[in-house]
Amino acid sequence: MGVIQCxxxxxxxxxxSSRQKTILCASCRAKKVQTVHxxxxxxxxxxxxxxxxxxxxxxxxxSLVVVGVRRCGHTDCVxxxxxxxxxDGKE
Numbered sequence: 001m002g003v004i005q006c007x008x009x010x011x012x013x014x015x016x017s018s019r020q021k022t023i024l025c026a027s028c029r030a031k032k033v034q035t036v037h038x039x040x041x042x043x044x045x046x047x048x049x050x051x052x053x054x055x056x057x058x059x060x061x062x063s064l065v066v067v068g069v070r071r072c073g074h075t076d077c078v079x080x081x082x083x084x085x086x087x088d089g090k091e
Contacts, residue, residue: 004023032047041082043072043074043077055075055076057078069084070084
């Protein structure tokens, strides 16, 4: 068989069939998920802007989205039940 290259990212893979017409790799064909199921429950992934580290969710103005530690381990989760708020003692 031959090799095919993804039109979007350039990834190359072996053709599994001569009838394969896919021009995008599996990663580029993937759809955005609304929820991620984990042992801690349903995570809600942030779909807005991200900080320079590409994982910290921020608003358009650069402010952090739901500040706190994610108990689920997913830094982009915005499910309020997964976030342990950080108290700064100024309350």
